[in-house]
Amino acid sequence: MAARSLEIGPAGIRTARTIEILRTERGLAQRELAARVSALGRPMTNTMLSRIERAQRRCDIDDLVALAQALLVSPLVLLQEAEGPVTSFVQRR
Structure with missing residues (x-):
């Protein structure tokens, strides 16, 4: 039996959008x-x-964890709804 791909749900779509927003806010390609x-x-x-x-x-x-680390945010930030600039959620080092 061939494995079927699983549909990406609302949390996955929201996470994808947040990753893109953070990346562009930081001026990264x-x-x-x-x-x-x-x-x-x-x-x-x-x-x-x-x-x-x-x-x-x-x-x-x-x-998710590696992307969050590369973007200097908590993984939880990537799972939350992005509202306006997300830069206020930057991790403190």
């Missing part, structure tokens, strides 16, 4: 963010990131 994620040990191409942002590829928990 998809290629730059994908490189940051890869440098953190989670290999990601700009094509993979593009598909995540368009909700055409599932963002698994490891992707």
Whole structure:
């Protein structure tokens, strides 16, 4: 039996949109963010990131954590509804 792809639900779509908003707020190209994620040990191409942002590829928990780290936010921020600029949720180091 062939595995069927699972539909991406509202939380996944919301997360995809928040990732795109944060990336653009920071002035990063998809290629730059994908490189940051890869440098953190989670290999990601700009094509993979593009598909995540368009909700055409599932963002698994490891992707979510690495993307949050590369964007300097908590993973919880990526799961919440983006309202206006998301820069107020930047992690303090």
